[in-house]
């Protein structure tokens with residue numbers, strides 16, 4: 001195989017996908033509770049999004065940012081209105097959006113606050129991407145191994161510990177970079193009081209609060225943006241995954257005042273915000289803002305969480321169930337790999353978060369019946385595996 005072995009793949013070869021269902025080469029159908037890693041929030045090949053992309057393919061694909069792109073202006077305006085922020089910059093992935101946020105924060109600190117070597121504080125167990133700056137901002141050693149020398153200017157505080165953050169803030173702190181639910185780090189929601197204290201601390205010291213909504217945004221936690229659930233107003237928000245529902249896209253949103261430091265020539269992207277991506281994002285926003293859509297969807301996501309809590313938490317070998325909206329983690333006492341494998345065999349696709357957490361990221365359009373089917377499958381499969389372990393007939397499961 002002529003591919004770098006950078007991924008540990010699961011052996012499934014999907015060739016078709018629609019809504020919550022994925023079909024493989026053998027014609028086997030799966031319920032997809034991965035959404036392509038939190039991307040296809042509206043389900044695969046959503047008809048409205050597909051139609052928008054098809055129509056745009058007949059118009060114009062790509063012209064570059066040398067040109068004015070009306071759809072880009074429109075999506076920027078919509079995102080600004082929805083987020084309470086003022087400006088958007090478009091790129092192609094979550095890492096690129098965070099890279100842009102880091103650059104913007106550094107430049108703001110230098111130009112506006114006169115800080116020569118601006119520092120950024122992120123959190124242990126966070127995940128912000130795989131570029132050199134974003135892997136450095138990521139609070140997990142495993143993504144950094146072998147990539148020295150890493151860029152300077154990054155520090156790590158303990159998630160959900162305001163005292164630790166305060167102790168690390170100095171006069172050269174430019175920004176705090178925060179996930180409201182640590183996704184890759186094990187589906188860990190931030191405490192309400194912690195987040196509000198972080199916001200207050202940032203406001204008081206003119207430190208930029210960057211909220212990484214690459215995974216939590218676009219309906220994943222029940223609102224367009226997760227920060228709305230925490231009742232805060234970040235200075236910068238980064239987006240990707242769900243904004244394109246499968247079409248590569250990334251976005252940086254920033255408050256008024258920041259546009260002065262991101263002047264012409266200071267940052268850019270060849271593909272970022274091209275008409276195809278913008279047509280898709282526009283359609284995604286249409287769906288998410290349809291009256292009643294997110295209210296109904298959020299209630300079903302919470303139903304999934306309640307079922308997981310009541311049915312799985314009491315079972316032996318299960319530590320806890322946590323999350324919100326359509327983002328749930330089931331922490332096990334053992335590695336999650338055998339459970340993922342057994343679930344896939346029974347037709348349910350899920351993803352790991354770390355070694356021992358089963359992460360469920362179903363499309364936000366998953367039906368009640370599909371939610372219940374998935375919980376039944378997880379319960380049944382876990383009990384079967386548990387029996388094998390307690391029997392002692394197989395060890396190391």
Ligand SMILES: Cc1ncc(COP(=O)(O)O)c(C=O)c1O
Pocket residue numbers: 093094095096098127128129130179183184212213214215216240241
């Ligand atoms: C919170 C968060 N930030 C950033 C990224 C990186 O996004 P991408 O893989 O699109 O570069 C991810 C990806 O999982 C993520 O979950």
